[in-house]
Amino acid sequence: MAARPRLVLLLAALVAALCAVAGAGTHERLANGGYTAKDTEADRAAAVLARAGAAPPDLVLLARSAAGVDAAAAREAGERLxxxxxxxxxxxxxxxxxxxxxxxxxxxxxxxxxxxxxxAGADRDMAVTARGLVPGLTGERGPLEVSATGPSWVSVQAAEGSERDLVTAELIAAPLTLLLLVVALRSLLAALVPVVIGVLAVAGTAALLRALTYAMPVSVFAMNLTTALGFGLAVDYGLFLVTRFREELGHGLGVADAVSRTVRTAGRAVVASACTVALSMGALLVLPLPFLRSMACAGMAVALLAAAAAMAVVPPVLLLLGERIGRTGRTDSPLWRRVARVVTRRPAVYGVGCAVLLVLCAAPFGHVRFGLIDERTLPASAEAHATAEEIRERFAAPAERTLTVVLPEVADAAAVRKRVAALDAVAAVRAVSLPGLGPVLSVAGTAEPQSAAAQRLVAEVRAESPEGSLVAGRAAVLADTKAAVAERLPLAGGILAVTTWAMLFLLTRSVLLPFKALLVGALSLTASFGVVVYVFQDGHLRGVLGGFTVTGALDLTLPLLMAAVAFGLAVDYEIFLLSRVREHWLRGLSNRDAVVEGVARTGRLITTAALAVALVTGVLATSGLTVLKLLGTGLAVAVLLDATVVRGVLVPAFLTLAGRANWWAPAWLRKESCGPDCRAVRQPVSPSRVRRVRSG
Known part of the structure; x- marks a missing residue:
């Protein structure tokens, strides 16, 4: 890079152009679905019913007639349709x-x-078929007025909505992010560098997602989330590198030396951060939901791509721009220095107060209810959503409230029917004859399938059915998916904890600090979840967010996805703070002084980076799709809460209370190379040495 910076940038531009071409048309290869667990009882029951021609339909047409559907003209038009x-x-x-x-x-x-x-075909094939069929089948059809719904048409309308939202988000996020960086860096040229890295990451993201579609089904929402994540991370990494370079120039280093030192310090943190975010997303791979697995693969690739783009492009750009990028006159933030001094004087008071605040924010999470994504994630005005609501209102037994029980050949169907009909949440039970199957019962429930009553009904119907029976239906799918996720969740959490601990241990050479990061991260995440439950499950602030349909439940996959992304970002900021605190500790400052210096020198940087990510992800909250609205709002809240309350108050309080225990490590790790400014053996330092370190 140092020898041929122009060649490196030319190659980067060529790769970006190829990625842009390769990523064109990615939206057409995305599909809805993958939100339920496979190989469960409900899944096996659905497969059996599908072979008998009784699977839930992929496309539903609702035909209305003012004269009634039994009128001769309506019947003729219906048969023709x-x-x-x-x-x-x-x-x-x-x-x-x-x-x-x-x-x-x-x-x-x-x-x-x-x-x-x-x-016919997989989810993506069904969506292609529906996209071609529905426009010609709906609208005025003689005496009939026809509209469409069903999973395949929901997929089409979700893809169209997410594509529109992606364009809107890019048009809003890019200029606002540039404005934020100009204000923070006080230089248009310096601000352009992180934004350019973000654009490169977006181009690469589209190409990566297209490549993934050939290996697995990828969600229609993947493009929006991964584009926002890739752009946000790339901007953050570019910002970290540019800020450190300007700081080194301010210390009197030449351009080449400043770039070299930037790569050794901030560059090391960027690589560690990207690996941590990727590992955090990787924990989703063990969960039995195809949607989360595809998002995990996309998120891992995007995080590493953002770091690669930053590390490949920023150093040559800095070498070419040199002094024109500007110097940092003051390397610390007076505001964050004052905050750090106040917190470290009374760490117990501020630490406990901050923890109490986070617990209060987390309180609504105590009554969370989980459900499955359906057409209500679309705006209420969308055809698939409005038609499904009309079917619920006009038809006596909506299919979503029905459980289908496939009994063994030898079962006493009459006795089972009698026992099931006596259950509290059952409206009616009827026998169904299906080719190739034994006795089959259709159980019409009275409760909405995502309610606690419907979940209890699934357990009761299974308890009243003989061994070998299979229970299908939306409520059964939800119950089985929740059970499958609960079974694998400890493994996913363990992988997340172990990998995060290992990464932070390698970075800090501390045994305690990684455990602290896990504890604080969990508390911060739970607080963010509490806000999401308060807004989206309980229905508060609907007007502020542009309106959405309140279902009384959160989709099961969204908190898990949000947790992986938000935890990775939280550890991202943890890495940059701890790396600076450790740097000053190794230079000879006391633990408290090192904490103050670390917060003072990273506070403004982390806040700006968090604002950039919150801006990019928060733009998703303007989406008409509840899925994207929830993810955007939740991630923006999580990032801002973590970068201010957690990173500015709770973490400094903990570091101060822990004292020298922060830096304890086994004897075989105590000898380390920490650069020319570190001491092999720490010695007490004089006040003049402290003043010199504070001045840079």
Whole structure:
């Protein structure tokens, strides 16, 4: 890089251009789904029902007629609609009110009826089929008014919404981030460097996601989240490197020496940070949900890509720009120095007070309820959402409230039916005849499938069914998915804890500090979850966030995804703070003075970096999709809370209380090379030495 900086930048530009070309059209390869666990009882039951032609439909058409669906003109139009759908490419089977055995597909008032279809292929193939079919089948069809819903059409509308939101987010986030950096760095040229790195990361992200689609299904929401994450991390890493370079220039180093020292110090922290974020996302790989696994792979790749872009491009840019990038006149923040001094004088008081505040924020998380993503993640005005709501209101037994029990051949179906009908949350039980299957019962429940009553009903129906029975239905899928995640969650948490501890141990050579980071990170995350529950589950502040549908539950996957991303970002800032504190400790300052210096010299930097990430992720809160709105709001709150309250108060208080124990390590790790400014054996230092270190 030092020998041929222009060549390095030329190659980087070429790679970015190739990534932009390769990433074009990525949205068309994304798909919805993957939010439920596989190989569970509910999943096996769904497979059995699918072979018998009784699987939940992939596409649902709601046909309305003012004269009633039994009128001659409406019946003729309905039969024609059914034939047209059945003859379309990609449609495996159809069911219709106007076909034999379709009596249950008529609304209670007789003015609406359903036509359903099972589509061929995987989720992505079904979405492609629905995208081509629905526009030609909906709207005015003679005496019928037709609209569509179902998983495949939800996927199409979610993809279209996320693509629009991505463009909006990029148009808003990039200029606002540049403005923030100009204010923070007081230089347009210096501010442009991190933004350019962010743009390179976005181009690479699109190409990475397209490559992943050939190996696994990738969620329609992946592009929005990973683009925001990649841009935010790249801007952070570029900011850290530029700030350290300007600081070294301010100390009197030449350009080449300043770049070299920047790479050795801030560069080391950037690499450690990216590895930590990647490992944090990697913990999701052990969870049995395809959505989270695809997001984990995308997040790991994006974090490493952001660091690679920063480390490959920023040093040559700094070598070429040199003094024009500007010097840092003052290397510390007077405000954060004052905060650190106040906190370290009374660490117990401020530490306990900060912990109490975080616990209060976390309190709403105590009544969290988990559910599954459905069409209600779309805006209420979206066709798939509005049509599904209308079906719930107009039809006596919505399919989502129905459990299907597949009994063994030898089962006494009448006795089981009688026992199940006596359960509290059951509205009706009827026998169903399906080809190739033994006795089958359809159990209509009274409770919404994501409610606690519906979950209890699943357990009660299974308890009343003989051994070998299979229970299917949305409530059963949720119950089994929650159980599967709960079984693997300790392993995911263990992987996250061990890898984070190891990374921080290698960076700090401390046994205690990694444990502190895990404890504080968990407390900070729980506080953020409490805010998310208060807003999205309980429905507060809907007007502030532009409105969304309150379902009374959080999607099971979103807190897990948010935890991995937010924890990685929290450790990101932890690394930069601890690396500076340790640097001053090794230079000879006392523990308290090292903490004050570390906070003073990183406070403004971490706050600016957190604001940049919060801005980029927070723009997702403007999305019309509740999934993105929740993730954007939750990540912005988590990052800001961590960078201010946690990193500015709680961590300095802990470091002060722990004293020299912060830096204890086994004897075989005590000898270390810490650069020309460190001492091999720490000695008591004079006040004049402290003043020199404080002045840079």
């Amino acid at each position: 059914t034939r047209e759908l059945a003859a379309a490419d990609g449609v495996e089977s159809t069911r219709s009110y106007w076909s034999p055995g379709g009596a249950l597909l008529r609304s209670e008032d007789g003015r609406a009826a359903l036509v359903t279809a099972d589509l």
